[in-house]
Amino acid sequence: MSLPPFSHDVNTQYTESPNASWSFGQKVDTTAAGKEWLEGEKEGWKIIDTEKEDHIKLYQLMISGIVPRPIAFIATISEDGIENLAPFSWFNMVTHNPPIISFACSNGPVHFKDTRTNVTNGLGFTVNIISEPFIEQANSTSIDAPPSFDEWSISGLTKEPAIHVKASRVKESAFSMECELHQAIDITQPTTGAITTTLILARVKYIHVRKDMLNERGNVDATKFKAVGRLGDISYARVGDAFRLPRPIWTQEEDKINGLLAATGHL
Template identity: 70%
Template sequence: MSLPPFDQSTRTTFTETPNPSWAYGQKTDSTAAGAKWMEGEKGGWKVINTAEEDRLKLYTLMISGIVPRPIAFVSTISESGVENLAPFSWFNMVTNHPPIVSFACSNVPAGLKDTAHNVKNSQGFTVNIISEPFVEQANATAIDTPPEVSEWAFSGLTKASSIHVKAPRVKESAFSMECELFQSIDIVHPDTGEQSSTLVLAHVKYIHIRNDVLNERGLVDIAKFKPVSRLGDISYARVGDAFRIPRPSWQQEKDKFAELAHTAGNL
C-alpha cells in the first residue's frame, strides 16, 4: 500500500471542543455528530469473555481499543554494565507526591525482560519521552536482542549523563526522568499462577526538560514537544488538533444540578 509522505509542516493547534454549546444534562444524540455516533449502536455489540479468549487475540484487541497510549522509553543498565534501551506503551503517571510513574513489562518465554530485570538492581534508570523526529530510532530498540547486546549502538541515539542514576538519559528526548525503583509488582494470573508481567512503579528523582519546549508558564508546549503515542498493532500517532475543557466546580455549578434534578422529578 502506497502512503503519502509524513507532513513535517503539520503542528498541533487548539480548536473549539467538539460540542461547545453542550449544557448539563444534554443527551449525546442531541447533536448531529452525537446522533451519528449513537447510530452505530444499532449494529449490536460483541461481548468477549476474557477467561475464554485466546491470549494473543486478547492482547491485540486490548491494545487496539485502549488508545492512545503514551510511551515510556526506558534506559537501564545491567549488573555487568550492559546498557539497555526499550520502549513500553503500558505507561502512565501515578501520582505527583511523591512523583511516581508506572510501566509494565510483559515476560518473555525465558522469564523477565532485560528492563524488568535491570530496574531491580538498585542502579536506577531513566524514563524518556519520545518525540516525532526520532520515533524510528526508538522503535528500532524494540528488537528482541539477547541480554548481552545493547540497543544503543544501532539506534543511532545519543547517551546523556544522568545526575542521580547510573543509566544514561536519551539526549534526543526533550523530557527525561531519572528514576529509582519504588515498587516492583509481579502480575500473577489468578487461575494459572503464571507470572505474566512485571509492573514497575518508578520514583522520579530528577526531570530534565529542554527549554525550547516550554511555554511562558514553564509548562511543556505540546506543539513544540511533538510527542508520539502507540495505537493498535504497529501503529503510532502524533498529537493532532487539541481542545481544552475546564473542569467543573461543584461550588459554581450546584444550582444548575439542583435545577436538573428538580426537572427530572428527583426533588
Template identity: 40%
Template sequence: MTNAPVATTTTPAEPKRFGLEDQVKRNPHPDFNKVENSRPGFETETAWKYTQIPNKDWKVGSGANDDSWKAHKKLEIDPYGEGRLPVDNYKTLISAVVPRPIGFVSTISKDGVRNLAPFSYFTIVNHDPPIFTLGFSGGRGNPKDTCQNILDTEELTINIISEWFVEAANFCSINAPIDVDEWKLSGLTPLPSSKVKPAHVAESAFSIEAKLIHSHEWKSKADENRATGVLCIVEGINFHVREDVINKDLNNLDISKLKPVSRLGGITYGRTIQGYEKLRPDFSKEEEKEEVKQLLQ
C-alpha cells in the same frame, strides 16, 4: 515495545522470547515496504492547533453528542472464557486502550551493559511524589532485559518520544540478546544523568531519572504457577527538559513543540496534532441551576 504476558523458553542461541511474542504477528502486511510506499508522505507542515469541542453547545444531562452509537449493540467478552487465548486479550486491549503514552526506558545491567527500549504499558500515577508505572511481559524468572536491569539495579531513566526520533526509538524495540547495546543500533545520544547511572536520551525533550520503589509479579489465571508479567513502580527523582519546550515558570510544556508520539493497536503510532478545551464544572455553581436541580430530583 509490546507487553505480551506469557513466558516461554528458548535455546541459548536464539534471542530471548517473551510469551505471546511468537503468537502476535508483528508485521500485518506481506510486504510492509510496499504498503508504506503506497501511503501519502508524512505531513511535516501539519502543526498543533486548537479546534472547538465536538458540541460547544452541549447541555447538562444531554448525553452523547452523536446518536449513531444506538445503531450498534455491545458484545460481552469474558477474558477467561473457553477458547479465549491470552493473545486475544492482548490484541483487544492494545487496540482499545488508546492512545497510550510510551516510556522510552534507559537502564544498565548489573554487568554494565546499556539497554534502551520503549514500552507502552506506562503511565504517571501520582505527582507528589512523582510516581510512574511500567508493565513488562515475562515473570521474574524470564523478564525482559529492561525489567531485569531495573530489578537488579533499581535505577532507570524514562524518556518521552517525539516525532523527530520516532524511527530510532522504534528500532530499540528489537528483540536483541541482553548483551546488545541498543544505543549503538539507534544512533541516539546518551547524556549523563545526575542521580542515577543510566543515561537519558539527549534527543528527548523531557526525561525522568527514576528509582524502583516496588515490583509485583503477575500470575496466569489459567496456571497460577506460571508468571506472566512484572509491574514496576518507580519514583521520579530528577527531570530534564529542553529549554524551548517549557514555559518560563518551568511548570508547563508546550505540546506544539513537544510533538509527543503515542501508541495505538498493532504496530501503529499516533500523532498529537489537535486538541480542544472545556472547563471542568463546579458543582457549587451547577447545583443552583434549575436544569441541574431537575436532574437531581
C-alpha cells in the same frame, strides 16, 4: 498496503472542544457528530469473556482499545555495565506526591526482558518521552535482540549522562526522568502460575525538560512537544489538535445543576 507519506505540515493547535456549547444533561444525539456516533450502535455489541478468549487475541484487542497510550522510553544499565534501551506503552503517571510512574513489562517464558532485569538492580534508570522527530530511532530499540544487546548501538540516539542514576538519558528527548525502583509487582497467571508480567512503580528523582518546550506557566506546551503515543498493532498516534475543556467547578455550577435536576424530576 501503501500509505501516504507522513505530513510534516500538521501542527498541534489549541481549539474549542467538540461541542463547546454543551450544557449539563444535554444528550449525545443533540449534535450531528453525536447522532452519527450513536448510529454505529445498530450493529450491536460483541462481548468477550476474557477467561475464554485466546490470549494473543485479547492482547491485540486490549492494546487497540486502550488508546492512545503514552510511551516510556526506558534506558537501563545492567550490573555488568551494559546499557539497554526499549519502549514501553503500558505506562502512566501514578501520583506527583511523591512523584511515581508505572510501567509493565511482559515476561518471556524463559527469561525476563533486559529492562525488567535491570530496573530491579538498584542502579536506577531513566524514562524518556518520545517526540515525532525521533520515533523511528526509538522504535528500532524494540527489536527482539538477544539478551544483553545494547540497543543504543543501532538507534542513532545519543547517550547523555544522568546526574543521579547510572543509566544514561536520551539526549534527543525533551523530557526525561531519572528514576529509582519503588516497587516491582509480579503478576501471576491464575491457571498456570507463571509470572507473565511485572508492574514497576518508579520514583522520579530528577526531571530534565528542554526549556524551549515550556510555556509561560513553566509547563510543557503540547504544540511544541510533538509527543508520540501508542495505538493498537503497529500504529502510533500523534497528538493532533488539543481542545480546551475546563473541569466544572461545583460552586460555579450548583444553581444550574439544581435547576436541571428539578426540571428532570431528579430532585
